[in-house]
Amino acid sequence: MRLAPSGVVAPLMLLCALGCIETRPREVHVCAASSLAQAMPELLTRTHTGATTAFGASGALARQIRLGAPCDVFISADARWAASLAEDGLTRGASVHIATNVVVVATPRDAPRPAALSDLQAPRYAHIAVAAPEAPLGEATRAALDNAHLLSVLKPHFVLASDANTTRMWLARGEANAGFVYATDVAQEPAIERAFDVPPDLYEALHVTAVVLRNARPEAEAMLGVLASQEARSVLRAHAFQVDGLVE
Amino acid sequence: MGWLSELSEALLVSAGVASTALGLSAPFAIATGLALARLRGLQRAVAMGAVLVPMVLPPVVIGFGLLTALGRHGLFGGALDALGVQLAFSFAGAVAAASCVGFPLFALSAKSAFESVDPKLEEVARTLGASRWRVLRQVSLPLAFPALAGGATLFFARALGEFGATMIFAGDAPGRTRTLALATYAALQRPDGDADAVSFCVASLMLSMLAIALHLSLTRARHA
Numbered sequence: 001m002r003l004a005p006s007g008v009v010a011p012l013m014l015l016c017a018l019g020c021i022e023t024r025p026r027e028v029h030v031c032a033a034s035s036l037a038q039a040m041p042e043l044l045t046r047t048h049t050g051a052t053t054a055f056g057a058s059g060a061l062a063r064q065i066r067l068g069a070p071c072d073v074f075i076s077a078d079a080r081w082a083a084s085l086a087e088d089g090l091t092r093g094a095s096v097h098i099a100t101n102v103v104v105v106a107t108p109r110d111a112p113r114p115a116a117l118s119d120l121q122a123p124r125y126a127h128i129a130v131a132a133p134e135a136p137l138g139e140a141t142r143a144a145l146d147n148a149h150l151l152s153v154l155k156p157h158f159v160l161a162s163d164a165n166t167t168r169m170w171l172a173r174g175e176a177n178a179g180f181v182y183a184t185d186v187a188q189e190p191a192i193e194r195a196f197d198v199p200p201d202l203y204e205a206l207h208v209t210a211v212v213l214r215n216a217r218p219e220a221e222a223m224l225g226v227l228a229s230q231e232a233r234s235v236l237r238a239h240a241f242q243v244d245g246l247v248e
Numbered sequence: 249m250g251w252l253s254e255l256s257e258a259l260l261v262s263a264g265v266a267s268t269a270l271g272l273s274a275p276f277a278i279a280t281g282l283a284l285a286r287l288r289g290l291q292r293a294v295a296m297g298a299v300l301v302p303m304v305l306p307p308v309v310i311g312f313g314l315l316t317a318l319g320r321h322g323l324f325g326g327a328l329d330a331l332g333v334q335l336a337f338s339f340a341g342a343v344a345a346a347s348c349v350g351f352p353l354f355a356l357s358a359k360s361a362f363e364s365v366d367p368k369l370e371e372v373a374r375t376l377g378a379s380r381w382r383v384l385r386q387v388s389l390p391l392a393f394p395a396l397a398g399g400a401t402l403f404f405a406r407a408l409g410e411f412g413a414t415m416i417f418a419g420d421a422p423g424r425t426r427t428l429a430l431a432t433y434a435a436l437q438r439p440d441g442d443a444d445a446v447s448f449c450v451a452s453l454m455l456s457m458l459a460i461a462l463h464l465s466l467t468r469a470r471h472a
Contacts, residue, residue: 057437059436059437059438059439059441060436062439063436080439081439083439084439127320127337132420132434132437134434134435134437134438134441135437158421159336159337159419159421160337160419160420160421160422160425161415161419161420162415162419162420162430162433162434163437166415166416166419169416170419173315173319173321174320174321175315175319175320175321175336175337
């Protein structure tokens with residue numbers, strides 16, 4: 001029993017030592033939604049910007065930031081997570097809408113493609129992959145179908161994934177005949193094809209929003225400028241984000 | 249939908265998935281434990297390895313494996329389809345995922361349970377003319393029972409906590425496959441979901457403590 005305290009203390013000390021190794025990076029640290037995972041490295045290279053990045057679900061990142069994760073700039077998949085941090089006084093200055101992600105109907109490659117939402121009622125679309133309503137993608141999908149008066153008709157055919165990545169994976173593997181994903185997902189995944197864009201007037205636009213966090217280093221504001229630059233926009237456009245009509 | 253009805257729905261799914269998985273897996277887990285206790289040499293090593301694999305694999309990998317094997321376009325998807333069975337995206341899929349992760353715990357407990365039965369007692373029964381089946385039924389199984397029940401509660405507890413494999417293979421359908429773990433994950437994706445997530449976490453904690461208490465009370469009988 002006398003050994004017990006040291007048995008507890010030694011691992012704890014080791015853990016603390018590990019924590020010291022993990023110091024704050026010297027460059028601006030950007031925490032961004034997973035949908036930006038492909039575009040960000042290219043964006044940083046093209047704009048000659050030094051920054052370290054971490055990607056994840058917007059909700060998970062926002063929660064980590066709230067609990068003190070070292071992060072200078074946060075890029076959320078939709079405006080509400082950036083807004084929730086701003087409401088709690090965790091941000092500095094105004095947030096910037098850097099791009100819009102579009103919801104599309106996609107199918108596995110070489111599968112029959114619907115041309116409009118109403119086509120999804122056909123028996124061949126027995127399994128329609130849809131993200132859970134709590135995820136931004138799932139919320140937009142439901143709103144669009146509800147406004148098109150198709151939600152109750154199609155609901156029995158939904159296969160519900162907990163997030164956008166799982167939705168895309170099911171489509172890519174042919175487990176679903178069609179599904180609602182981000183345009184950026186189609187650009188990332190060669191095994192799926194875009195059938196058509198969900199009409200944008202049917203759901204609230206998903207504004208990819210960047211914001212500087214309260215305790216960020218001074219260089220963080222410049223990063224926001226980079227994200228809103230013409231060069232950044234051309235990279236984002238190439239990765240299937242919509243950047244037309246954004247303010248300079 | 250209020251958090252209370254969401255919570256009770258998720259609780260029902262969790263309990264339903266875990267108990268169905270336990271009911272279906274129990275005979276196989278006990279038989280596997282018995283075989284592991286009786287096998288020797290290379291056969292035992294190979295069998296142990298096969299049983300242990302799901303315990304060391306990340307659950308996400310198990311989910312992906314299940315999808316690859318049993319999904320609609322999986323290796324056996326066609327055969328299942330012909331039988332009119334669809335496991336992916338269904339309650340049955342969640343049961344399959346929970347069974348995979350819980351099975352090694354139950355089978356290993358069953359192995360130790362049968363190994364702890366005094367072989368002399370089994371030999372005595374045999375010399376008195378009992379058949380192998382009767383020895384198993386009337387001597388080995390009753391003596392191993394407390395430890396077997398302990399294994400069952402471990403299986404149940406692990407099945408309750410399943411997340412990764414369920415998410416990939418069974419999806420997140422409220423009332424069918426959205427277990428307490430998936431409901432918690434869903435709540436964390438909403439900016440206003442913190443309070444719900446906390447209530448789901450408290451429910452998970454209480455359920456886990458209940459399972460552990462059950463496990464301890466069942467296994468204590470053995471040492472008494």
